[in-house]
Amino acid sequence: MARRWPIWTGLALAAVVFTYPFAWLVSASLKPRPDVFDNAFIPREWAPENYVTIWSAAPVLTWLTNSVVVALAAAGTVTVSSAIVAFGFAYFRFPGRNALFALVVGTMMLPGAVTMIPTYLIWNELGLATTQVPLWAQNLFGSAFYIFLIRQFFLGVPRELFEAARVDGAGYWRLFWRIAVPLCRPALIVTFVFELRASWSDLLRPLIYLRDPALFTMPRGMKAILDQFGQAGEARWEVVLAGAVLTTVPMIVAFLLCQRYFIEGVATQGRKG
Amino acid sequence: MARRETWAAYGFLAPWIIGFLVFLAGPMAASLVLSFTDYDALTGTAFVGAENYRTLIADPRVRTSLGNTLFYTALHVPLTMVVSLGLALLLHRAGRRSAGFFRTVFYLPTVTPKVAVGVLFLLLFNGQSGLVNQVLGPVGPDWTTDPAWIKPGLVLIGAWSLGSTVIIYLAALQDVPRDLHEAAQMDGAGAWARFRAVTVPAISGALFFTLIINTISSLQTFDEVYTAFYGSANQQTYGSDAALFYVVYLFQQAFQFLHIGYASALAWLLFLIIMAVTLVQVRLSRRFVHYGGG
Numbered sequence: 001m002a003r004r005w006p007i008w009t010g011l012a013l014a015a016v017v018f019t020y021p022f023a024w025l026v027s028a029s030l031k032p033r034p035d036v037f038d039n040a041f042i043p044r045e046w047a048p049e050n051y052v053t054i055w056s057a058a059p060v061l062t063w064l065t066n067s068v069v070v071a072l073a074a075a076g077t078v079t080v081s082s083a084i085v086a087f088g089f090a091y092f093r094f095p096g097r098n099a100l101f102a103l104v105v106g107t108m109m110l111p112g113a114v115t116m117i118p119t120y121l122i123w124n125e126l127g128l129a130t131t132q133v134p135l136w137a138q139n140l141f142g143s144a145f146y147i148f149l150i151r152q153f154f155l156g157v158p159r160e161l162f163e164a165a166r167v168d169g170a171g172y173w174r175l176f177w178r179i180a181v182p183l184c185r186p187a188l189i190v191t192f193v194f195e196l197r198a199s200w201s202d203l204l205r206p207l208i209y210l211r212d213p214a215l216f217t218m219p220r221g222m223k224a225i226l227d228q229f230g231q232a233g234e235a236r237w238e239v240v241l242a243g244a245v246l247t248t249v250p251m252i253v254a255f256l257l258c259q260r261y262f263i264e265g266v267a268t269q270g271r272k273g
Numbered sequence: 274m275a276r277r278e279t280w281a282a283y284g285f286l287a288p289w290i291i292g293f294l295v296f297l298a299g300p301m302a303a304s305l306v307l308s309f310t311d312y313d314a315l316t317g318t319a320f321v322g323a324e325n326y327r328t329l330i331a332d333p334r335v336r337t338s339l340g341n342t343l344f345y346t347a348l349h350v351p352l353t354m355v356v357s358l359g360l361a362l363l364l365h366r367a368g369r370r371s372a373g374f375f376r377t378v379f380y381l382p383t384v385t386p387k388v389a390v391g392v393l394f395l396l397l398f399n400g401q402s403g404l405v406n407q408v409l410g411p412v413g414p415d416w417t418t419d420p421a422w423i424k425p426g427l428v429l430i431g432a433w434s435l436g437s438t439v440i441i442y443l444a445a446l447q448d449v450p451r452d453l454h455e456a457a458q459m460d461g462a463g464a465w466a467r468f469r470a471v472t473v474p475a476i477s478g479a480l481f482f483t484l485i486i487n488t489i490s491s492l493q494t495f496d497e498v499y500t501a502f503y504g505s506a507n508q509q510t511y512g513s514d515a516a517l518f519y520v521v522y523l524f525q526q527a528f529q530f531l532h533i534g535y536a537s538a539l540a541w542l543l544f545l546i547i548m549a550v551t552l553v554q555v556r557l558s559r560r561f562v563h564y565g566g567g
Contacts, residue, residue: 010363011371015378021393021433022381024404028396037402081288088285092278104289107297109485109551113493113520114544117307117527117537118300124314141292172281201386203496204520208528219388219496226392227504237396244389255384259377262384266437267444269482 025248029241036237050242054225057239060246062214063221067200067250070135070217074199075192078139082146083188087176089147090154091162108144120208130211136199146191149268153187154180190265193258200251222247304537312533325538335539337514338522339546341424345518346491348428353435353487354480360435361442362472376443380436391500394430405429417501420515427498427516431491438483445479446472477562485554492547495520519543 028036032047054060089101123134161183162175170178181188206220213224225243229236255262283290308326311319329335360379364372382390397404398416406413416426449472457467473480495518502516503525523543527536 004367007363007366011360011367011375014360014363015375018378018382018433018436021397022385024397025389025393037396037399039404039407081292084285085289088282088289092282092285094279094282097282100286103293107293109489109547110297111489111493111544111547113495113523114304114540115297115300116523117533117540118303119296120528121303121533122295122300138292138296140288141296142289147289172285176285197384201384201388201496203386203388203500204524207499207524219386222386222388222392223500226388226500230392231395232504240392241396244392247386248389251384251386252381255381256377259380263376263380263440266380266440269437269441 022248022252025241026245029238029245031238033236033238036241047238050238051246054239054242054246057228058221058225058243059213059216060218060221060243063216063218064246064250066132066215067218070132071196071199074136074139075195077136078143078146078195079188079191081140081142082191083150083181083184084176085142086147086150086154087180090151090157091172091175091180104144104147108148116204116208123209129209130215132210132215132217134209135202135205135217139195143195145269146195149265150184150187150191152268153184157183186261186264189258190261190268193254193261194265196254197251197262200254218247218250304540307534307537308541309538310534312537314533318534321534325535328535329538329542334514334517334522335542338517338519341515341517342492342494342519345424345428345431345494346488348425349431349491350484350487352428352432353438354483356432357435357438357483358442358480360439361446364439364443365446372443376440379439383434383436385434387496388500390430390434391497394426394497395501398426398430418513420513423502423513423515427494430497431494438487441479441483442476445476449475474561474563477558481554481558481562484558485551488550488554489547492543492550493520494518495524499524 023041024039027041027043029050030046030048031038031043031050032045035044035047038044089097089104119134119138120129123129128134128137157180161179165175165179200217201219202217203219203223206217207223210216210220213221216224222243226240227233229239229243307318309320309322311321311324313319364375367375395417398406400406400413400415400418403413403416405416414422416422453471453475454467457471462470498516498518499521503521519539520543523536523539526532526539
């Protein structure tokens, strides 16, 4: 095992490259304006008031709350609807099943930018184009990747379990709700945290749909902060940095709490191969 | 009995079928129709034939944005794949315990919202005082302002979020049957020969998958570029055209200039490009992707 040290050195160096920007971000957000670029790991002078400044300069609490509400709605709806559809594909044998499932998988390849405009027009027709509804409501109809992922788990449930329940007179909904769902909870949690992250990070859709700053999600608000305090504005980077920390930290905390599920989900993603 | 089961099955599939019709098939068709019109919500929509497509071919900004996007993708995707594979091999060799810790570390940047990545890019890659150039010294270019260096800089900051690719490769490496390696070793194959003849074919499915996924998402790069170089307040551009990416231009045309018909044509061009690139990749991959046996 003498040759293990190159592995450790490589990993350690990479780890520094991957974590340093976080440390820099947090540290710089706590520095007074002239020191932002000094790159000292520990601030020479502390400026926690940057967070007070951003708090009073922008409705940060509202934006964070909006993000939480939208992300929970997006993740909750997509988990339930994708699980229902996945059960349809996993349990039943019916004409057209393989073709339909191929279509589901095929839509994973479809670039989102292509349907962006007509989708906007639909929400506009419904009078919801400037609300938060378009940011999550499409998730009511399931999402191809999650349907694929949950179906894999449902297929792993022994069929005898379903058959025994059928003999006892259980209906299909009961099979789904009482057997499939409890046994596949990890897949549902993976779906939930994945969508939570995707929704939390989204900038494009909030840019398209949200006009009223009171409805902004945190990334959209962050962009507004950058417009006001960034390179085109007052160049008060310490305020921008505090905003970036507030946008990032909730996701980092969520990730560290549920990292098993994040990583399981990604690993499964590659296996569909 | 069987009929009832079929109805029940379609009942469970109903959400997806409705969603597919309303939010995928419908919009695709609508987008195609719109691309042949001059859409105006107020004065009515006029059919203009192929005019949008003619405009698009002659539009220098289409060429610029497409060139930028393809350039970025051509650098970003291979760099991400090569570095990820290197890291995944290191993790694989390090053993499961320690791999867990580093896997977490490498994945962390991918949960960072791209808006924050854009801010980090502006500050860490700042030509005068950014951290990157403090490390590089006087050779460091003006990453955020020099048109020649904006895209290479974006490629580097983009590579920071390669965590999912690493995890996919690591999972694939852990699935490679050990006896394949042992057999090759007995035949006297060195480390490099085993890598090429055993590892790469065994994980070719994962390599192919990440190639496709990374290419498709890379061609649609938006968030970090828009954050760093475009202002949503007054539609201004801070940077040069070097940061004009295709979806950024599409977004501007559709939602800032309200050229809905033209933007729909742009969307269809993007769709065709992505389909073409994906098809070429699928074709080429048939030669080297092996399924089964790991």
